[in-house]
Amino acid sequence: MGVYKTNGKESLLALLKSQPDRSFSVEQIHDKLGPDAPGVSTVYRLCSNLVRTGEIKKYPDSAKEGYVFQYAKDLHCEAHIHMQCESCGAIFHLSCDMNEHLAEHLSEDHGFIIDPSRSLLLGLCRSCYEKRSAHVGNA
Amino acid sequence: MGVYKTNGKESLLALLKSQPDRSFSVEQIHDKLGPDAPGVSTVYRLCSNLVRTGEIKKYPDSAKEGYVFQYAKDLHCEAHIHMQCESCGAIFHLSCDMNEHLAEHLSEDHGFIIDPSRSLLLGLCRSCYEKRSAHVGNA
DNA sequence: TTGCGTGCAAAGGTTTTGCATGGCA
DNA sequence: TGCCATGCAAAACCTTTGCACGCAA
Numbered sequence: 482m483g484v485y486k487t488n489g490k491e492s493l494l495a496l497l498k499s500q501p502d503r504s505f506s507v508e509q510i511h512d513k514l515g516p517d518a519p520g521v522s523t524v525y526r527l528c529s530n531l532v533r534t535g536e537i538k539k540y541p542d543s544a545k546e547g548y549v550f551q552y553a554k555d556l557h558c559e560a561h562i563h564m565q566c567e568s569c570g571a572i573f574h575l576s577c578d579m580n581e582h583l584a585e586h587l588s589e590d591h592g593f594i595i596d597p598s599r600s601l602l603l604g605l606c607r608s609c610y611e612k613r614s615a616h617v618g619n620a
Numbered sequence: 621m622g623v624y625k626t627n628g629k630e631s632l633l634a635l636l637k638s639q640p641d642r643s644f645s646v647e648q649i650h651d652k653l654g655p656d657a658p659g660v661s662t663v664y665r666l667c668s669n670l671v672r673t674g675e676i677k678k679y680p681d682s683a684k685e686g687y688v689f690q691y692a693k694d695l696h697c698e699a700h701i702h703m704q705c706e707s708c709g710a711i712f713h714l715s716c717d718m719n720e721h722l723a724e725h726l727s728e729d730h731g732f733i734i735d736p737s738r739s740l741l742l743g744l745c746r747s748c749y750e751k752r753s754a755h756v757g758n759a
Numbered sequence: 760t761t762g763c764g765t766g767c768a769a770a771g772g773t774t775t776t777g778c779a780t781g782g783c784a
Numbered sequence: 785t786g787c788c789a790t791g792c793a794a795a796a797c798c799t800t801t802g803c804a805c806g807c808a809a
Contacts, residue, residue: 482788482789483788483789484787484788484789485787485788485789487788487789487790489789489790490789519789519790519791520790520791520792522790522791522792522793523789523790523791526789526790527789546799
């Protein structure tokens, strides 16, 4: 599997690649690809394959139950923690010394060996936080 | 709902309370409660209610897809991050200054406002790490 | 006695699987 | 042409819901 180059695979990968900070549910992928979209079951199959090959990553969805997928190739995601915005779903890569710093602290003070690639911090990204602050305003 | 004191509710809560570091899936709860266990749908209903009242917490399961529940009352879980062992499923509460330290760093350097209560770090707890090391041994 | 909680069964939603067809190399 | 990938439909799975009965208060 994954040997041939097909339309479905190409367009799916193009979509995720075009917005590397965004994550997509199977439903969103299927919808966004429009009329020439592969069927839902194929989207599932493609995503599974791409996760297996490491080209995309799978995260639990912070909003609804379920899972989302995000382009991840060449990002060395094994080494760093990720942050997901609970409002817009964007996923950011923590690229700084905090990764090592935190890992060290957890290991030494708590006896916990972190797996950064699967650890997900939830919260609000800058723009969603500002939007929300604006909304609340003088409440 | 949640007005009456019933066997199902009592035994479910007792189970989770007896192992506050462990998390349980609906299936595990149902199985562990044995012959006098409430039906699966009741376990779902009880868990939903208890999550709503804050007595237990719901986390995505690191192992299989799905969710697990853990006793959480009086732990002020809103304020701190949690660590889940990918091997045994135990969930630990990060109770130290790192919570504030990390939150500050993420906010200042990355513009990310963390929601600690929903953030989950995955990895291996001390005992599972040691077991695994022993297994691998001289590989 | 009142009405909430439960069990059972059915429904709902999501993901997986089987099989025949179509497309890539 | 051979084999992989896809579509469709059915199945499997998990979770929720409806309804009638039993139990707590």
